[in-house]
Amino acid sequence: QPALEYEERIHKFPGVDLSIREFSSHQLNANLLWPGTFFFADWLVKNPSILDGQRILELGSGTGALAIFLRKTFGVDITTSDYDDKDIEENIAHNCRVNKLDVLPHIRRKKNHVLIQCIVNVYTLGASDMHHPE
Numbered sequence: 388q389p390a391l392e393y394e395e396r397i398h399k400f401p402g403v404d405l406s407i408r409e410f411s412s413h414q415l416n417a418n419l420l421w422p423g424t425f426f427f428a429d430w431l432v433k434n435p436s437i438l439d440g441q442r443i444l445e446l447g448s449g450t451g452a453l454a455i456f457l458r459k460t461f462g463v464d465i466t467t468s469d470y471d472d473k474d475i476e477e478n479i480a481h482n483c484r485v486n487k488l489d490v491l492p493h494i495r496r497k498k499n500h501v502l503i504q505c506i507v508n509v510y511t512l513g514a515s516d517m518h519h520p521e
């Protein structure tokens with residue numbers, strides 16, 4: 388296996404710039420920060436009451452950018468998740484640290500997490516007509 392390569396960039400979120408490290412490539416799909424994150428962040432800033440008192444499990448966190456934004460901006464109780472993959476988990480932890488956040492709780496989706504698998508499939512299909520950032 389070749390060593391993983393990363394790119395670290397500043398991304399503009401509503402009211403805050405975050406430094407996010409992305410995989411240059413990754414065998415799974417967790418390499419890039421997807422545009423849906425920015426649409427969802429904008430929407431949540433306009434509809435913050437939906438977050439009140441919630442404990443949130445984010446499915447398919449990728450780089451963890453949205454969860455980091457929500458934790459920093461709203462102080463929400465949020466857990467990240469993605470495939471059962473050490474590199475993804477470590478990258479999210481890295482992204483928490485560089486943005487001066489305690490590392491968020493994280494769940495690796497095991498093969499027997501059938502419900503999570505179903506939800507991720509719906510989510511991924513919904514995202515499939517969106518374009519990757521340049």
Ligand SMILES: C[S@@+](CC[C@H](N)C(=O)[O-])C[C@H]1O[C@@H](n2cnc3c(N)ncnc32)[C@H](O)[C@@H]1O
Pocket residue numbers: 415416417418419420421422423424446447448449450451453468469470471496504507508511514
């Ligand atoms: C379209 S990407 C979006 C990543 C991130 N939410 C973003 O907006 O940048 C989908 C994410 O879901 C993860 N994923 C896809 N299928 C999965 C599965 N079956 N179990 C766990 N994670 C999955 C991928 O690894 C990837 O990080």
